[in-house]
Amino acid sequence: xAGSTIDHLISVIxxxxxxxxxxxxxxxxxxxxxxxxxxxxxxxxxxxxxxxxLLNPGIPADWGKNSTRTLCGFGxxxxxxxxxxxxxxxxxxxxxxxxxxxxxxxxxxxxxNVSWGIGGGYFLLQESECINYSLASKLxxxxxxxxxQLAITPTVNVSIVEDKNVASYxxxxxxxxxxxxxxxxxxxxxxxxxxDSSEPVRNSTRTDSLGFAYLDFNGANGLPRIEVSQNKTxxxxxxxxxxxxxxxxGYLSREIVTKxxxxxxxxxxxxxxxxxxxxxxxxxxxxxxxxGDSQAALFFNATFYVLPDSFSPIKNVTVxxxxxxxxxxxxxxxxxxxxxxxxxxxxxxxxxxxxxVVMPWGIGTIGFSVxxxxxxxxQEWVVTDVRQVLVGDIAYQARLALWSLxxxxxxx
Amino acid sequence: MAHITIEYxxxxxxxxxxxxxxxxxxxxxxNVWVDSRRTLALREAASHIGSTIQQVYFSLNHITVPAGxxxxxxxxxxxxxxxxxxxxxTLKPVLDPALNSSKVLxxxxxxxxxxxxVTTSVVLGQNFEWRESTFVSxxxxxxxxxxxxxxxxxxxxxxx
Numbered sequence: 001x002a003g004s005t006i007d008h009l010i011s012v013i014x015x016x017x018x019x020x021x022x023x024x025x026x027x028x029x030x031x032x033x034x035x036x037x038x039x040x041x042x043x044x045x046x047x048x049x050x051x052x053x054l055l056n057p058g059i060p061a062d063w064g065k066n067s068t069r070t071l072c073g074f075g076x077x078x079x080x081x082x083x084x085x086x087x088x089x090x091x092x093x094x095x096x097x098x099x100x101x102x103x104x105x106x107x108x109x110x111x112x113n114v115s116w117g118i119g120g121g122y123f124l125l126q127e128s129e130c131i132n133y134s135l136a137s138k139l140x141x142x143x144x145x146x147x148x149q150l151a152i153t154p155t156v157n158v159s160i161v162e163d164k165n166v167a168s169y170x171x172x173x174x175x176x177x178x179x180x181x182x183x184x185x186x187x188x189x190x191x192x193x194x195x196d197s198s199e200p201v202r203n204s205t206r207t208d209s210l211g212f213a214y215l216d217f218n219g220a221n222g223l224p225r226i227e228v229s230q231n232k233t234x235x236x237x238x239x240x241x242x243x244x245x246x247x248x249x250g251y252l253s254r255e256i257v258t259k260x261x262x263x264x265x266x267x268x269x270x271x272x273x274x275x276x277x278x279x280x281x282x283x284x285x286x287x288x289x290x291x292g293d294s295q296a297a298l299f300f301n302a303t304f305y306v307l308p309d310s311f312s313p314i315k316n317v318t319v320x321x322x323x324x325x326x327x328x329x330x331x332x333x334x335x336x337x338x339x340x341x342x343x344x345x346x347x348x349x350x351x352x353x354x355x356x357v358v359m360p361w362g363i364g365t366i367g368f369s370v371x372x373x374x375x376x377x378x379q380e381w382v383v384t385d386v387r388q389v390l391v392g393d394i395a396y397q398a399r400l401a402l403w404s405l406x407x408x409x410x411x412x
Numbered sequence: 413m414a415h416i417t418i419e420y421x422x423x424x425x426x427x428x429x430x431x432x433x434x435x436x437x438x439x440x441x442x443n444v445w446v447d448s449r450r451t452l453a454l455r456e457a458a459s460h461i462g463s464t465i466q467q468v469y470f471s472l473n474h475i476t477v478p479a480g481x482x483x484x485x486x487x488x489x490x491x492x493x494x495x496x497x498x499x500x501x502t503l504k505p506v507l508d509p510a511l512n513s514s515k516v517l518x519x520x521x522x523x524x525x526x527x528x529x530v531t532t533s534v535v536l537g538q539n540f541e542w543r544e545s546t547f548v549s550x551x552x553x554x555x556x557x558x559x560x561x562x563x564x565x566x567x568x569x570x571x572x
Contacts (some may be wrong), residue, residue, distance in 0.1 A: 008423040015430050023437055030445040037449060041456045048463035056470030059514075059537040072514040073537050075470060138508060141462075141516070141535045 010336065038404075046385045046402040049140065052396055053150065054084055054387055064090030065338040066273035066314055067129055074131070074139035084389040086398070088341050088362030089270075091152060091370050091391065092123070095130035098371035104266055104281060105288065111266055115368055116286070118372050119160070120236065120253025120360050123368060125267040133373050148402045149373035155388065155395035156183060156248020158241050158367065162228070169218040172225040173210055176241040178249065179397075182211025186243040189311050192214070193236040194226060195301075195347045195354055200313060207241070231256050234356035236345050238366060240311050249367040253345075253358045257285050260296040260350035265359040268333070276338050278359070280346060281331040282323035289325055297322045298350050302334055304313055306342040307365050309393045316342065341365050341392060364391030379403040450493055450523055455530045457488040458521045460498065461547070462532040465517065465556060465568060469536050472560045483571065490550040495524030499547035503540075504527065515540050521547075541561040543569035 052075070059073030060066070064087045076089045089305045092114070099113030099306045100126055112130045113125035137143040156178055163171035174190075176183040184207060192201040201224060207213045219225030226233060236253040255262065256371050261284040268277040282298055289295055299322045305313035317336060336344065341362030348355050376382045382403045453518065468484050490496065501519040517534045548554060553572035560566050 005423070008427070012423065012426055015427070019430070019437065023441070026438065026441050030441055032446045033445065034452075037452045041459075043450050044456055045459055048460060052463055052466050052470075052572070055467060055475070059473065061474065073470070073473075073535065079474075137534050139514065141533045350485075400464060 026373065039383065042381065042402060042404060043383045043385070045146070045306040046383045046400055049068070049142070049146075049148065049402060050385050050387060050400040052140065053400070054086065054389060057087060058090065062273055064088075065270050065276070067270045068272050071131060071135070071139065074136050074364045079147040083389055084398075086152070086389050086391050086396070088364045088391050089338065091363040092125060092267075092360075093129065093131050093270075094133045094136075094150075094372040095373060097149065097373060097375070098369070102286070103331055104282065107268070107279070114363075114370060115141055117255055117264075117357075119251055120255035120357050121251060121366055121368065122265050122357055123363075124265070125220075125265070126269060129267070131270050136373070137388055144367070145405055146402055147374040147376070147379065147405050148400060149371065149376050151369065151371045151401075152363070152389070152391070152396050153399070154248055154367045155179060155362060155397050156241055156243075156246060158188075158239050158248050159238060160228065160237060160250050160251025160252040163214065164250070166216075167229065168227070169216065170228050171217070172215045172237060172249070172252065174205075174207070174213045174215070174239055174241075176207050176213075176243075177211055178246075182209075183207060183241060183243050183246075183248075184209045184211055184212065186241045188213055188239050188241050190237065190239040190300045191311070191313065192217070192224075192226075193238075193345050193356070194224060195234050195356065197224065202312070228254060230360065231258070231353045231355065232270065234347055234349075234354040236356045236358050238343075246394050249365070249394050251358060251366040253356050255357050256353065258298065258348070258355060259293075259351045261285075261293065262355055263298065263346050263348040263357060264299050265344060265346060265357065266331075267359075270338055271335075273338060273361070275335040276361075278344065279331040280323065280334055280335045280360040282325045282329075294348055295325045297324045297329075298348050300332070300346055300348040302332075302344060302346045304334075304336050304344045304361065306340045306341055307392075309338075313342065316340075336361055362392070364394045364396070365396060373401075376401045378404055419500075446493070447528070450526070450528050451530060453489075453492045454497060454521055454523050454528055455532070457492070457497070457549070458486055458499070458519060458530050458532040461486055461521075462517075462519055462534045465519075466534050466536065468558050469540060469554055469566055469568065472558055472566050473537060473539070477560060479560050479562045482560075484556040484558065486554060486556065488549065490554070492523055492549075495526065496548065496550035497521050497523045498549070500536055501545075501570075503542045514538070517542055539564050539566055541565055541567040543567055545569035545571075548572060 056075035057079045058075035077083045096114045102111045110127040111124040159175045186207045204389040217226040234254045241298040266279045270276040304317040344359045499521040547570035551572035555571040557571040
């Protein structure tokens with residue numbers, strides 16, 4: 001009798017154990033299946049959201065270049081309304097999450113930092129003019145439920161560097177890369193804005209099988225002789241690479257900090273949709289001048305070029321003047337029309353030292369990237385979706401990263 | 413005698429109980445899975461319809477688009493777990509000053525007679541109007557109808 005009772009007891013225990021193992025395994029399987037479905041749902045949401053952002057110009061449609069209009073619908077499509085073509089001005093107004101904000105003590109304002117001197121290129125927009133992440137989330141109807149990050153980056157990367165091995169004249173090495181591979185045989189149109197030439201030099205070349213090309217500015221082959229040693233001259237070079245209808249753009253501007261500092265353009269506002277205001281600020285890099293720094297006047301020549309798709313820049317606004325730190329003239333306000341895209345080229349000098357910086361007027365004219373939104377790192381599950389878009393005629397990639405803000409719970 | 417009591421009075425009912433316990437547990441776990449699956453499928457459909465409404469509105473809102481009527485077919489499944497679902501929308505006032513002069517359309521979808529319901533919100537412009545209508549997923553004419561008027565007002569409603 002005792003033996004059969006023990007049998008029963010053991011069988012009950014084994015059965016309970018089996019039941020627990022079953023519940024545990026089954027539950028795990030179900031959790032995996034539910035998570036899979038939630039992730040798939042998040043992917044669909046990401047795709048829909050990206051299309052919503054890229055296929056509507058927002059309300060009002062011209063919000064990108066008009067500070068006085070209140071944004072009540074978020075979208076980045078070009079107001080001309082052509083499929084995945086984005087507005088170069090709307091992209092400029094997104095509060096950058098890639099660079100640290102910059103404080104300019106003379107205006108007492110913070111500026112969104114899209115680019116701080118990368119290759120001599122600047123784009124700093126006063127924070128109050130920017131569309132922030134929170135407002136964009138609210139206008140997209142996802143505030144509190146999803147986080148996102150939108151990155152608009154060029155599809156074709158055109159990199160330009162000075163060849164330091166050539167000392168007697170300027171040699172520029174150009175590398176054209178597609179998504180992970182070089183663009184061999186790409187046609188490269190270029191513009192050389194040189195301070196000793198009143199008009200930019202325009203010419204073209206072609207990349208080799210490694211996507212590489214170089215240009216010697218040695219006075220031969222129709223190119224001027226340029227010597228940059230001891231900062232005795234300055235230039236800004238823009239190259240547009242094209243292959244099979246795909247266009248990419250890159251630049252290099254010879255920015256230096258002279259004994260009297262340099263000039264940094266800050267975008268103050270876009271006004272009422274006709275002209276924007278840019279401050280040409282006298283700075284010493286990111287800092288104000290130290291005790292040993294010269295506070296002498298810094299002279300400048302600023303020219304705004306309109307850039308049509310033909311890649312033939314048209315001189316639009318030119319100003320000359322000087323700025324002096326600590327006096328009333330520590331920045332110079334300049335007005336630029338918002339009707340067309342282009343770039344502002346600023347040459348500055350003190351004594352025999354010259355430098356040059358460039359600022360795009362419309363993302364795309366010199367191939368800047370924009371990163372907008374939250375930080376996906378540390379999130380439990382992030383989905384991304386990509387669209388190929390155009391900014392002007394330059395190919396860009398729009399990548400949206402989306403994540404749920406409610407942990408495992410994905411809400412609609 | 414004591415052994416017989418333990419065996420037949422306690423152990424046998426426990427074993428019989430376990431026979432029911434096993435499928436009950438499986439059923440309970442399956443219900444959790446099925447509910448979650450249905451809710452997610454409904455959310456996916458709701459989110460997609462909301463997104464479509466927003467895209468139709470923004471497309472028509474452009475100044476170059478003249479007054480007229482547009483029919484947009486919806487790429488959502490007619491059934492979820494063999495059950496049709498219905499949707500209703502309400503235009504809500506905007507309480508958040510950050511949304512400026514936008515309007516929010518709150519769309520609620522319900523799955524058959526089960527009672528599973530989800531809600532999605534769409535932010536639209538001031539010239540948007542919503543006409544009271546019901547979306548029926550298994551209707552052959554299920555769509556979104558949009559009318560743009562000469563004064564710029566855009567009215568949307570579910571068709572079918």
